Amino acid sequence: MTLILSGIVGSTAYGLAGPDSDVDRLGVFAAPTLALAGLNPTDESRVTSKPDATWHEARKYARLALGGNPTVSELVWLPRDLLETVTSLGEELIGIRSAFLSAPRVRDSYLGYATQQFRKLEARGDGSFSADTRKRTAKHARHLLRLCHQGFALYATGEVEIRLTDPQRFLDFGERVAAGNIDHARQAMADYEDRFNAARSPLPDEPDRAAVEAWLLRVRRAYLEPA
Template sequence: MTGDRSLPPPFDHPHASAQARAIAERGTILRAQVGSGVHGTSIACQDDRDEMGICLEPPEFVTGVARVPAGPAATATVPFEQYHRHTAWDRPGGLANRSGAGDLDVVVYSTRKWARLALGGDPTVLLLLFVPDEEVVVRDGTGAELLAHADRFVTRVAADRFLGYLRAQRAAMTGRSGAHTDRPELVAEHGFDVEFAMHALRLGVQGVELLTTGRIPLPVPEPDRAYLRRLRRGRCRWPRWSRRSTTPRRGWWRCGTAPRCHPGPTARGSTAGCTARTSPTGRPSADARDEGPGRGMRSGPSGGRSVVRWCGGAGQPT
């Protein structure tokens, strides 16, 4: 699948030099949409487009012999790790601009940095392994081989990372603990940032799915997707969605403990291991389905933290 590899032009940003752009374009092995569009939670005429890619950098940048300029006119240099560009920067205001409808936010990571983030359980980075074909912009033979081994990047480390991201979204939604929201108009209208709320619950849904099946289904399956869209539109009051997010019988948090997947990279950097019991299609195997969510799974390295507790405590903020 060889789509358009071109990226937005360079900009005065440490990871947006012309040389970094050239490396990213020439070496791209995989690039796809990873934002609200791929989750199925976008709202017409409101969302930008988020894309993520992976590139194979030249050997001299892997060894550190070569570096890239820290911007188009910079004399300082930085190691090549990514090309990062928002088209919103092209408008007056530059880097301070918030992306909006029609904007493109794209980052192409070096293979080394992407693998490091993926093995660390980064929720956004892991999405790239499960994006459906219709959302893929570029995928060559190397990218296809990487996707064929997606299970090697799914470890129990992801549990804590999903939990951390969920809590961060929840804190930003309520403004607690010094968290900042850049959408004050949503807080003024609904009493909390409904977009952060939607992302917090989405992370819970996808984290449970990843830890029970070893995959993240995209877009978010129904009926969860419809609920997330209603929440984002401000049609769900705080107590209503808070109760839903923490009620096991609703099917949102009935995961129990972390599955039988590899605990994470070893000291030697091994990524070998297994995910939850799945069939060749990536769905739960028959015995896993018979046992039901949260049953027949071994405890994680921390003694089996229940996913029911991921939200960090439910209820109205104080």
């Protein structure tokens, strides 16, 4: 597997990691071009544990990022100190990161993902559960708020804020919701939906697929072995 871009993502990147948090890694790899053409093409994603890492082949990464996937998209917005592998093609990918963005998909993806987290919180009840369940609930709640916060910032400014400036706000929110205050999460969701509705985004209505396609073809040429 030939990595072209990789880095540390998740709670560590956001500034929300605790002593028990895993260190998550995400990366893009390039398969040999001819390996994609046969009867048994290469796996498009590889996932490992210990260390926790997810690697996407360049084409799959591009598709997921064009679809607005928040987890995948953050790789190209990481601060430099969190990047572990950066090749020339990785630099080019960072250089076209705005090409993946569009206002409707940012809204749908971030709010949609946050809504999934909220439904998990609603299903857990009023806080009268085990310490382990409460811990998971706090995690879901703080990531709900984080998704809303990052998604709206991206929608309003065209930039992804990876490292949160006030991580304690998100940690406190998680603990409050885990203690049973589901209405606090419900109100946060409603507030961010109102913000999205009121904002005018600088992002285009559609991503720049031509720029992404051109990058992917450069990857394919770079890994096309001579006959």
